Amino acid sequence: MSDQKQSSGLPAWVMYILGPLFMVGGFWVSVNVTHGNIKSLEEQGIPLDPGKTLAVIGVFLILFKVIESFYIMPLRDAIGTRNSDLESTFSEAENLRTQMADLKTDYERRLAATEADAREKIQAQIKEAQELRKTLMGEASAKADELVKRAQDEIAQERDRALAGIRLHVANLTLQATEKILSENMDNDRNRKLIDEFLDKVEVPTA
Amino acid sequence: MNMTGQGLGIGIGLAALGVGLGLGLIGYSALQGMARQPEAIGKLQTVMLIALAFVELVFLLTVFIVPGSMGAFNR
Amino acid sequence: MSGLLQTGLTLLASAEESHGEGGHHGTSFIGLFVYLGLTLLVLFVLLQSAKMGFKDRVFTRKTTSWFEQVYLFVEGMCVNIIGPHGRKYTPFIITFWLVIFVSNAVGLFMASTPTADLGFNLGMALISIGYVQWEGIGTNGVFGHFKHFAGPKLGLAMIPITLMIFVIEIISEAIKNVSLSLRLFGNIEGGHLAVEAMNKLGEPFYIPIGFFLLPIKVLTVVVQALIFTLLTCVYISLVTHHEEEHHDEHALEPTHA
Numbered sequence: 001m002s003d004q005k006q007s008s009g010l011p012a013w014v015m016y017i018l019g020p021l022f023m024v025g026g027f028w029v030s031v032n033v034t035h036g037n038i039k040s041l042e043e044q045g046i047p048l049d050p051g052k053t054l055a056v057i058g059v060f061l062i063l064f065k066v067i068e069s070f071y072i073m074p075l076r077d078a079i080g081t082r083n084s085d086l087e088s089t090f091s092e093a094e095n096l097r098t099q100m101a102d103l104k105t106d107y108e109r110r111l112a113a114t115e116a117d118a119r120e121k122i123q124a125q126i127k128e129a130q131e132l133r134k135t136l137m138g139e140a141s142a143k144a145d146e147l148v149k150r151a152q153d154e155i156a157q158e159r160d161r162a163l164a165g166i167r168l169h170v171a172n173l174t175l176q177a178t179e180k181i182l183s184e185n186m187d188n189d190r191n192r193k194l195i196d197e198f199l200d201k202v203e204v205p206t207a
Numbered sequence: 208m209n210m211t212g213q214g215l216g217i218g219i220g221l222a223a224l225g226v227g228l229g230l231g232l233i234g235y236s237a238l239q240g241m242a243r244q245p246e247a248i249g250k251l252q253t254v255m256l257i258a259l260a261f262v263e264l265v266f267l268l269t270v271f272i273v274p275g276s277m278g279a280f281n282r
Numbered sequence: 283m284s285g286l287l288q289t290g291l292t293l294l295a296s297a298e299e300s301h302g303e304g305g306h307h308g309t310s311f312i313g314l315f316v317y318l319g320l321t322l323l324v325l326f327v328l329l330q331s332a333k334m335g336f337k338d339r340v341f342t343r344k345t346t347s348w349f350e351q352v353y354l355f356v357e358g359m360c361v362n363i364i365g366p367h368g369r370k371y372t373p374f375i376i377t378f379w380l381v382i383f384v385s386n387a388v389g390l391f392m393a394s395t396p397t398a399d400l401g402f403n404l405g406m407a408l409i410s411i412g413y414v415q416w417e418g419i420g421t422n423g424v425f426g427h428f429k430h431f432a433g434p435k436l437g438l439a440m441i442p443i444t445l446m447i448f449v450i451e452i453i454s455e456a457i458k459n460v461s462l463s464l465r466l467f468g469n470i471e472g473g474h475l476a477v478e479a480m481n482k483l484g485e486p487f488y489i490p491i492g493f494f495l496l497p498i499k500v501l502t503v504v505v506q507a508l509i510f511t512l513l514t515c516v517y518i519s520l521v522t523h524h525e526e527e528h529h530d531e532h533a534l535e536p537t538h539a
Contacts, residue, residue: 056396072373
């Protein structure tokens with residue numbers, strides 16, 4: 001676009017000089033020159049004045065340059081600057097957009113990583129808790145078993161002791177009774193038989 | 208109104224008839240082309256306008272030249 | 283109000299009528315320049331108003347965006363018809379476009395207008411065709427440009443035909459001037475005459491029938507500006523296209539009525 005800015009043609013100063021010359025010449029022709037052909041054209045309904053034509057050529061010679069240099073060139077420049085402005089704005093926006101996209105993907109990636117991390121941690125905690133529960137339960141049941149066992153042992157011991165105590169007591173009682181009986185009628189056969197029988201009876205549960 | 212005037216009216220009317228037919232044909236074919244190829248509308252419009260201009264010029268030439276020549280014949 | 287203005291300007295136009303006996307149309311030299319001055323005044327006011335909006339980052343000013351639209355339209359037309367090198371003709375073409383358009387638009391409201399004057403239109407046509415010759419000579423050289431008139435190469439035996447083609451082409455070149463100017467003149471002046479005739483038709487009933495022709499006249503305003511510039515573009519493209527496609531061109535060349 002920039003290499004073809006100026007339209008080809010005569011240079012501007014020639015146009016600016018030729019234009020008024022043409023205008024003045026046209027006026028002179030319009031006032032002074034009358035030709036038969038023009039008259040007959042006018043009779044035909046075609047009003048042609050060569051002076052006007054000449055003058056108009058002059059006007060246009062000036063007009064081209066004026067409009068081109070005062071209005072078309074600024075418009076072109078304005079359109080060019082506006083376009084480059086818009087382009088730069090667009091490229092800026094595009095840059096920002098790509099930056100935003102980068103940031104977003106980064107953020108998303110980090111978010112995903114954090115999420116995965118958190119999930120992993122939670123899973124680990126859950127697993128740990130489960131293991132803990134298992135060990136605790138094992139320990140508790142072992143303790144309970146031990147307690148039961150100990151209690152059973154104790155009960156057995158107590159029972160043994162009680163039995164021993166009772167046996168002692170019974171033996172003592174028997175001894176006392178025996179003593180009493182002995183002291184009265186030791187020789188009595190029948191009594192001896194009774195004691196034996198009694199002792200047999202007492203001793204049965206210990207077997 | 209004399210005979211010349213009547214002849215003038217008929218002649219210009221005939222010219223208008225012919226030019227009207229020509230314009231109609233151009234519009235007809237241009238519309239058909241545009242309907243068949245909507246993507247070529249821009250080019251067709253340009254060519255159509257040029258054709259319209261040439262047809263129209265025939266009528267203008269008639270209008271401006273016939274009265275003068277009639278006057279010349281009558282003279 | 284505008285009716286009053288129109289009557290006043292009609293009086294002005296009739297007062298300035300050339301040589302007193304010139305019939306109903308055609309203003310004098312001074313009359314033409316009064317109307318041309320008016321046209322250029324309107325044009326430059328619009329352009330100046332458009333220029334004030336150039337500094338904006340985005341063209342929000344109405345006239346500026348209109349001017350930009352016109353510029354882009356004409357540039358598109360030049361590039362489409364003339365080819366990629368046609369952009370440099372845009373200022374030339376757009377000047378014609380603007381002057382003809384504004385002048386035609388002024389003619390909608392005024393009794394006369396520059397484009398309703400054959401002398402004015404012939405001047406524009408002469409500039410247009412003269413510029414085409416200038417460009418043709420600039421692109422092809424003097425000899426090349428005139429060789430273009432002689433048509434395709436036909437060999438020695440066909441020299442009379444080549445000569446005939448040469449003469450016909452020269453005549454057609456001259457007729458282009460007449461056709462360009464007469465078309466514009468006929469359309470604008472014909473519109474004025476049609477409005478006058480229809481107004482006369484409605485005079486007994488006090489109805490300005492000619493007023494109802496306004497839509498057609500508005501259409502004419504744009505179309506005539508377009509056609510003048512379009513044909514100028516076509517003529518320029520015919521003489522400057524040669525480097526690439528010399529052979530296809532003569533087949534496509536429209537007959538110059």
